């Protein structure tokens with residue numbers, strides 16, 4: 001996707017992976033709205049980006065993605081402020097197995113809503129110009145992970161992305177939907193997870209066996225791949241220290257006999 005002059009909305013963009021993604025999008029010439037509940041970090045990030053990329057290219061919007069009115073209001077603010085919308089990165093997420101309902105609300109319910117809003121504002125059948133949605137899932141959405149509710153939310157994001165990416169949706173709306181699945185990356189989410197000690201020890205063991213931690217720029221390379229590859233729709237990209245790979249190339253039962261694979265129709 002050519003991003004010069006385009007408009008992006010990134011949730012959970014005050015810090016961590018959301019901030020890294022937002023900066024990569026700014027570097028490619030787009031304008032970016034940063035949504036987050038962390039007002040001080042969000043304002044600081046926006047001020048930093050304004051200095052580097054121009055005050056007219058970045059804005060912070062205080063928004064709790066789990067509050068329906070706030071998320072809907074934020075999408076409208078972005079369109080009012082920048083005059084359109086071309087790219088949505090549904091990134092905000094938490095790991096909290098104690099407050100597990102909240103974990104589902106932030107990581108899955110809000111991503112569903114963010115996709116619906118992306119389709120509403122960018123979908124051609126609604127008067128938009130088409131666009132791209134990138135959902136932040138996790139390797140935990142692809143393989144067993146010792147925090148089951150977190151893993152469920154991330155697997156849900158994978159299913160949502162694949163299904164929204166089906167041809168019929170793209171044909172109507174010209175909005176492609178893809179997902180990024182990183183492994184452990186150095187951000188604040190690792191610092192103090194609300195998980196029982198045995199789950200934490202299991203994670204540390206997985207981290208060691210998997211080759212260790214990634215850094216934010218490693219994950220941003222995955223985002224860049226999804227931004228560059230205009231033929232991808234409903235795609236799920238794993239990003240780990242071992243490299244990147246797409247998931248989901250297996251045919252479903254409906255295509256198995258013919259050996260054909262439903263091609264993605266990419267016209268966005």
Ligand SMILES: NC(=O)C1=CN([C@@H]2O[C@H](COP(=O)(O)OP(=O)(O)OC[C@H]3O[C@@H](n4cnc5c(N)ncnc54)[C@H](O)[C@@H]3O)[C@@H](O)[C@H]2O)C=CC1
Nearest residue numbers: 012016017036037064065091092093138184185187188189
């Ligand atoms: N760091 C890691 O190892 C991995 C992280 N992820 C995912 O990446 C995404 C970003 O996480 P990180 O940058 O690692 O963590 P982080 O904790 O540094 O950043 C998360 C951001 O989301 C914001 N946020 C949380 N709840 C929110 C809400 N209700 N409304 C709006 N903003 C909210 C936080 O204020 C924070 O700025 C999450 O979806 C996470 O699940 C996926 C795979 C690996």
Ligand SMILES: CCCCCC(=O)/C=C/C=C\C/C=C\C/C=C\CCCC(=O)O
Nearest residue numbers: 095138139140183184189190193203204
């Ligand atoms: C294998 C799946 C990886 C997916 C990771 C993910 O999506 C989110 C993880 C969030 C929190 C995990 C918490 C702790 C991890 C364990 C150890 C971290 C050690 C950090 C360090 O600096 O050594």
